[in-house]
Amino acid sequence: MVKTIRGLTLSGVAMLLTTALMLPAIQTHAADAVKGSNIEQGKELAFSRKKGNCLACHMIKDGVSPGNIAPPLVMMKSRFPDKNVLRAQIWDASKRNPETAMPLFGKYEVLTESELDKVTDFIYSL
């Protein structure tokens, strides 16, 4: 009986110790994941002049001196509940407006498909 209780307590302590030791590692890992996430990478692509350059025309949160010839990209989930519709808009804006001033990022391969996924993830998060 005593042996069992002691055994339980010991394994309980061991578990606590293991968890405590692993916690910093888990936290560091999570921080890395956020830094390298699709949303973060998508933001870099969207803000980069050589890639998305969305700020030339759109106001986007955190963006410096944005243009205003296009609608501000805010509350995207309520305007584009379906993420695929949002992606399609960025892929080829001429589908919705044949006269659009917006570059056809996917159609003209300004962005690769995987870059487009990341930009969409970022815009969808706004």
Ligand code: HEC
């Ligand atoms: C040269 C200007 C220009 C650039 C650069 C540009 N857009 Fe646009 N965008 C527009 C215009 C103008 C519209 C308004 C609809 C239209 O005329 O096609 C628009 C519309 C949109 C819409 C639809 C907004 C709504 O509420 O209907 C989204 C989403 C969008 N753009 C995303 C982007 C993203 C993401 C980028 C960068 C990868 C980008 N745009 C770069 C001009 C631009």
